[in-house]
Amino acid sequence: MGSNLIHHPDGWVGTTPWWKDAVFYQVYPASFKDSNGDGWGDIPGLISKIDYLHRLGVDVVWLSPMFESPQQDMGYDISDYQAVHQRYGTLEDVDRLIEACHSRGMKLILDLVVNHTSDQHPWFKESRSSKTSPKRDWYIWKPPRYDGEGNRIPPTNWRGYFAGPTWTWDEGTQEYYLNLYGPFQPDLNWENPECRAAVYDEAMRFWLDRGVDGFRIDTVNKYSKRTDFPDAPVTCPGVAHQPAPEMWCNGPRIHEFIREMRTRVLAPYGAVSVGELSNTPRPEQVLPYVSAAAGELDMAFEFSTIRLGTGDLFHGKYIYRPFPLSALKRLVETWQTFTEGTDGWHTVFCENHDNGRAVSRFGDDSTPELWEASAKTIALWQATSTGTLFLYQGQEIGMRNMPASWGIEEYKDVESVGFYNEAVATGDQDRVRATLHGLGILARDHSRIPFQWDDSPNAGFTDEGVTPWMRVHDQYRELNAAKQAADPESVLGFYTRILKLRKQYRDLFTHGRFRLLAPDDEALFMYVKEGGADGDGDGDDDKKRRKALVVMNFSSSVQQCPDISGALGCREGEASLLLSTVRSGKSAASDGLGPGLRGSELSPWEGRVYLNFKP
Template sequence: MHDELIYGQTKHWWKESVVYQIYPRSFQDSNGDGIGDLPGITSRLDYLRDLGVDVIWLSPHYDSPNADNGYDIRDYRKVMREFGTMQDFDALLAGIKQRGMRLIVDLVANHTSDEHVWFIESRKSRDNPYRDYYLWRPGKIAANGAELPPNNFGSAFSGSAWTKDKGTGEYYLHLFAEKQPDLNWDNPAVREEIYSTMRFWLDKGVDGFRMDVIPFISKDATFPDVLPNESQVHINANGPHLQEYLQEMNREVLSKYDCMTVGEAHGITIEETPTLVDERRHELNMIFNFDAVRLNRDGRNWRQWKLTELKAIYARQYEALGVHSWNTIFLANHDNPRLVNAFGDDSDAYRVASAKVLATMLLTLKGTAYLYQGDELGMTNYRFRSIEEYDDIEAKNAWKFDVLTGKETAEHYLDNLARVSRDHARTPMQWDDSPHAGFTSPDAKPWLAVNPNYTTINAADARRDQDSIYHYMQQLLRLRKQTLAFVYGDYEDLAPEHPSLFLYARTLGEERFLVALNFSRETFALPDEFSKGQIVLANTASISSELGAWESRIVLA
């Protein structure tokens, strides 16, 4: 049977879907321990169905000691105790299916927890059967006789990516936390363990995987040093056997299921993206390219971004991917600050309007759209005031390596962290104006601070207010479902050099839509073609030939 085509592109359910990411620790607590859990998510499924999303992406729910909030897995086939039981997972999955939605789960295949039985065995001796499940190397001797790590790789969470194990005298690689040793994908037994795990969850009925740092699975086994003009993240993402392993994964597992895959792909450029997602290669369906979501960063530091830069990224993505590769559209997730703070206007006057502008863009550009919990409410960053208030291992490690060593002042570090911290996305979901925003019971202590603005920004109020971000997003989701032009249509930027307006067309056959987005507090005249068509959706009831501050408009030309 051949895939159905639409204007030269293959139709797939995952191209037409909108994905909603849930961070289970922060979504809904059902038992009053201050930690979100699976039964809590199940209790809120009607909310997600009513919003209109198609796929739920569940961040790691596996057994874990939580060095990195679940991305350090101790047992791939067991549910984290704080989140519930396997029966709770089965009930959640059944509830999702009953409501006509699908579920994808995180696949963390680059590394495990150091408490995983494989690593416990691996570190026992150099001849242990599990030794080769991980990447062990002897240190190297410097000219002065001092012992150094095997190479100069740095951890994404600060410090060296190598830790010496006293038991065997060798170093193990961890591109992330010390408690997250990297797996050795050159070992066929490791690959089969991962494939078996994937089959376990797919056989349960999950609909695919978001694959954590998946390009990092292949390493140059000689581990040369990173040169001064080289990017380690680009080296990590372009190992010698990456395509071979992804094609094997597809052949052995993915091709046998009607599932979707999306890879987190730090270090993969837009131009390199087809090497992972071109459907003729049989690897992944799509990847997250980080050029847009990290446009406001210079390394770990915040930078002022320009709309022309963002538009140029989307234009490059469209040109690079063509008809055989598929894109993802996202500007928020569990690793980034809140959407409206990072790319909108979080002032009282424009928070709602700017959140609607961003939602319009995310749901009308070409690619599968990904929303993060709370985007539909316009949730904002929390005002953390000291390093003690943060939970994130990345923030705490950088404080230790940069501030406590005098490389950076505490004031500068905290000012910057207030803009970029991952913890902003992890504050509990704001359900109503009851204590702790309805996230947990009134007498419980939430695992992370609840933003005090929950009394005015919450789901209960949003559902009552017909002019809310929530209801506007509902309308956008319905429109996208009814309009294949927003999925498969051609994309054309109509004003690439305008510093404040994002004007573009989506065209499929005879159907042509125009989208106008104002990313500023100023008012601008619109091209004539925007006034000649039928207005399909706008974020304001006052329509004129000009586009007002943070106004969005969709026109059927």
């Protein structure tokens, strides 16, 4: 990938930072490619598929946690930051992966998980060894409280993310430790400067010195907790533990901590950073993290759009809430206009390892025809959106959610199991059914089934006769990368094409100004992208006049296409069609220019891009 930047200790100045135009691709290593036949994906397997990613148009590989771990939360419980979990490979394999990426002009970033460690990490073992341990204060310990009847209760009433309390009792030292997630994931105490220094050295510099190009930073806004530890207000009556994200998200010292991380580690290495911002739904909350002047993160993930349909984050998360297209469009508009008039930047994504598949949530996978059409239209939406584009493995071939016929026994994720067991414990069968329904749409497990490489046994993910760690999708013979690679008009072929167009028209798609059309239309999703904001300070008048109209039918019925020339502000006959998602000769409408641009029909789930100039 070309380098169009000047290095400066505090960031990138002078021209557009490379990461704004890059395409990032997240690899969930356990499920990507197994090279040794143990049913578990690994780093050598990923290396064997680097050319596949390169051909797709990927610039940066984001590798989800592959560190030493008991794997109680699929590697987000790290027991050694400087070792590779043996099922994934070795340190030498990581070095080979770095070389494989760099030799192709690609980059590699790792997951940085430093809000918490595993309870098997040596730091925590030493911390819990005694109250006088030198590392006691590296984690958050508190004495118990007692209720009116003398029963021991936790220091606060906070509920954690995995359907349980945030405090775990340690019998040995007779205190509780804080864990926002599972009891096997104790939170580090970022108030302790020695702890922070160890994080910077062992979890960051170690990998940057090996050639890694940056980090996706897990739970980045949770490092600063309220240190007075008050009880949360009771918003869910009748339960012991209450939602309390305001106690640990965007806390009093969070910006100080992130600036320190950037100054001490990220900036000296020129490392790219993208942070996971939970419970931060307003632009004015996000901007301080990604403002260029603030010098904290390069980019951040904000989750309002991808979490559409989920229930309450802490109680009933998997009670599905249907939403209209207009709700999706309002959120897209909010974040597509986030960069206008600010020095911040935005990320574009609709899949990751923590959510169901996009085609099963935002599209229509009820028939093969609607599945392909909606997968391509989702690709069109993503690739024409302003910001840095992030893809998740399998998104480029339209991988679906697990079949509805699969039972709860196929769900492996600690969060899925926790919320299901909680529903069962209530004895409310309606809630159990609603939770199962919601899991079938939203569960993290859907994104973690093995990648579908071909139509051989186990979808080419692992050897024939091997039982993979998660079941392979029943439909892998019809939906796989090899089949689509042989078909230039497949979902994979469309992604490959549109990623090239995204870079060719970067002033419109990656950097363009966004204007939503028909916000209340529940079938058509349409917007204009205006050029002249390509990030290089390019004052070219022609670029300023360039516009693209994105028209997408987000329904399973034929819809009327709008007045193309009118939407683009050009004379009839001047507009041109850049591309359509429909296979050649299959459109329900005329793709011809001139009169065909006005009043033509859009096939179910068809998307098109029109330009106000000749490409």
